[in-house]
Amino acid sequence: MKRRYSIGIDFGTESGRALLVDLTNGEEVATHVTVYSHGVIGEKLPGSGQKLGTDWALQHPGDYMEVLRRSVSEVLRTASVNMEDVVGIGVDFTACTMMPLDSTGTPLCLKAEWREDPHSWVKLWKHHAAQTEANRMNEIAKARGETFLPRYGGKVSSEWMIPKIWQILNEAPHIYEAADMFMEAADWIVMQMTGEQIRNSCAAGYKALWNKREGYPSRGFLQSLDPAMADLAETKLRGTIAPLGSKAGGLSWEMAGVMGLCPGTAVAVGNIDAHAMVPACGVVTPGKLVMAMGTSTCHLMLSDKEVHAEGISGVVEDGIVAGLYGYEAGQAAVGDIFAWYVDHAVPAYIKQAATEAGITVYEWLEREASAYLPGQSGLIALDWWNGNRSVLADADLSGLLLGCTLQTKPEEIYRALIEATAFGTRKIIEAFTDSGIDVDELYACGGLPQRNRLLMQIYADVTGREIKIADSVQTAALGAAMFGAVAAGSEEGGYDSIVDAAAKMAQLRKETFKPNPAHAAIYDELYKQYSELQDIFGRGGSQVMKKLKEIKVKG
Template sequence: MSGVDGSGERYVVGIDYGTLSGRALVVRVRDGAEVGSAAHEYRHGVIEDALPDGGPALPPGWALQDPQDYRDVLRHAVPAALADAGVQPSRVVGIGIDFTACTVLPTLADGTPLCELPELRRRPHAWVKLWKHHAAQPHADRINAVAHERREPWIGRYGGKISAEWQFAKGLQLLEEDPEVYRRAERFIEAADWLVWQLCGAETRNVCTAGYKGIRQDGQYPSAEYLAALNPDFVDFVTKLDGPLLPLGERAGALSAQAAEWTGLPAGIAVAVGNVDAHVTAASAQALTPGRLVVVMGTSTCHILNGEQPAEVPGMCGVVDGGISPGAWGYEAGQSGVGDIFGWFVAHAAPAGLDSHERLTELAAAQPVGAHGLIALDWWNGNRSLLVNHDLSGLIVGLTLATRPPDVYRALLESTAFGTRMIIEAFVAAGVPVTDLVVTGGLTANRLLMQIYADVTNRPLSIIGSAQGPALGSAIHAAVAAGAYPTIHEASAAMGRVQEGVYQPDPRNVRAYDALYAQYRALHDHFGRGGDDVMLRLRAIRNAAVATGAQADSVLEAIG
């Protein structure tokens, strides 16, 4: 991708921080044209087995990252994107970032990450906890149980359950497993807000992550009495979260001299308030209108939807006033594993000769709906919505000696579409309309998968007109922060793009999938809603065996 620096043109930079890398995108303010981009992979990737440089091993369910990898994206991806665009840095008027969430880190009051202090370098809880850090599930369970016991008014805004991925579960785990690191943490901050702090030298918090990931509703966090009921030493947790709270699209500050040196951009340009990768994509997909469900598909999937009124939707990640765009109630739901599931099958289960997405998709596409005789549950990485339980696991029913790899692959594709349908039906049942889907992310290239989603949900499916939806969304917010547009809606209309109605439901497939979906739903409710907790028992046996090194029968006896 390359562009020409036209006379008088203004540009903005959007940076999308993903699970494994960060991507910078240079965008023309006038029309949203993407003129240059570059990516930088994190040197440490996802830290799951042991801390770097000979640090201690990590228990099951941990997922950490190194904040230095995030700074390196600024140093490498932004200058490379400018060079790719052929744009003079002086033409850039603003920068914005988005991040996977809840990705959160403990810091000192000046923003120094605790993992960068030599004395804490070998303490796992001093590091960034990535969104898919699921080791705080017991703490999330207690957060939810106490909230319901006390009839906390905010719990309904989160579908009745707080996720193990969110700030309070990770914070409570930090307190109870490493109290010293907890005490040293003067701030507990989303990576998006921390990066904005690094860019402009001012600590801010954005309403999106504060609302969805930080249990901030109606202008306040949970009460001190509630926190004390969880743990008396947890009462001060809110002070670690509290900072200047700004709406989306606002200017957080001016690019500092240090950040200008990192990025090659002019000091003093606008730095937009941070955002979440999925939520910021609604602007680039021109999907801020209530009823348009944005389906951000990657390693996991996030479902984003604006509504006109607040409603309590069981199993949702949350509803937040202004959480997607000012003036609307933003809803979030999600699936913890989607692309990761397909990738797992190709990497670890498909035989040689069939170990590619392209070949498996080609063979799976030749099948009539239901011909494989399989139903799968899409819980390879737990369930985010509707069950909010990351101890759940995957399942395939119907395997026979006649089953072949393309059969299983197609069943896995379909399982994720069924999971999305469960979420849509929960929205509709709560009075939140879903008229159509706008899909974004790398998985949009799989035409079979897209048609399956249209057929399973029985709704038209549009495709975002950008391969870099989150980065474009961040650039749109940067344009608003720089004063180029008065509102996110106006910037979205001018700079966003979408291909309308690319996939339409096939009535024959819709009927066939209705029958399969009924079986998926029966399995979903049986294994996820108390019919049989075998998945939870198996996870407990596995975790105990890994932690103690004992044989499974001894572990089983120990846990009863």
């Protein structure tokens, strides 16, 4: 039988990658990563060098195009696959990663007249500078009894589309005015490939408050935020919203040339990175919590019922797999906390020791931290280095490390940071189970489970549950490729549904991580302390974190 392929393109926080997958069995034939040359723009604008404010995080759209240009042709070249045998393309993206466009679909930051205004740039998911707008939105939505609010755990996040747009209107009304549309980067990149302006229902649902039955928030609500935004839904957020797995269009002649593929190749509507990973773990039924663990962690669940739970970021009908309610919760920093520690807080002697041992600093710290028992260091941390997404939904909270003494070692701090992220995940699991959504099994995917065994064991011990691991190292790209195969359809050698694609293309590793009962018992005790700290610092017991932020912002 002739082999058929699909390409998944995963746009992460620091880089993008293409993965060429065999449709019959999910074999990952070739992969290529392109690191974004502008990275995350957090301090100053490229070109003008203009300083950015606290909590800003921008990106350059040209970096996304570079991934299409380099990584796609590279996977075809290394795999020696004929372009005619690639039947589908799917993309997944971080979200809400959004940008203002002019009427030709060009990002405003690429135009000379707007380039020097930070608000013309792509706002990355972790741009947290719209917290004031999110807080105000929450107050207004609550006071008006808006029906959308309970679907988002009672709180809209500063990471999402409407707070980000409102920040633009408040701080740069000329950019708001100049924007013909605001678009998720996932939809923009699909538009670059196909020429079709189609929004995906996943990002619209989780990040722009859109609902299959009710649409976007009402004109009355948007007007109550600012009269200038009354028509936002019909104007700057306009366009078809299509379900996951739909074909957005065929690859254009121009982009086919750029990417080395055939014109007309089916391109699926975009998807969110974490959500694409769910079927790529083989999860298409309720009761299985998927942890997409990388820079951040997203927690995804399927259920046949809709419940509204505090701290669960969103429930969207058909949001992950058609026919089921998809739930998302998350931690805004996980790998990012370890990256901060390794880059900014580890002493030189450790870097030296890691180099001498021929391993990375992460590996050195993992090796040393593995020698400790739970609780042995006397340390505990709150994992809020990038605010708290679930269950408190508050970007103004910050990290905390407690219990340091003159004897404290860097590897003990590293272990405490890992444990803190595991405690944060346990809070999220409890938020699901307390609201009546059963969590029967845990699945882990993303970059971290492949790289850090200690971390996975700590998660099993802290949650008291066995964890299954996705076999794919590129789980998001695999999920995107699966949706590409669905967009192509079975007649072209693809699949007719994501459930069919998952049955053939998703694989799990044989090895799982099982809790150690003795360690789990100590972690139960430590978790009580974590919970107490969460209540003190996150639920109003102490205003210290808020005050520090206030003083910092005032400068």
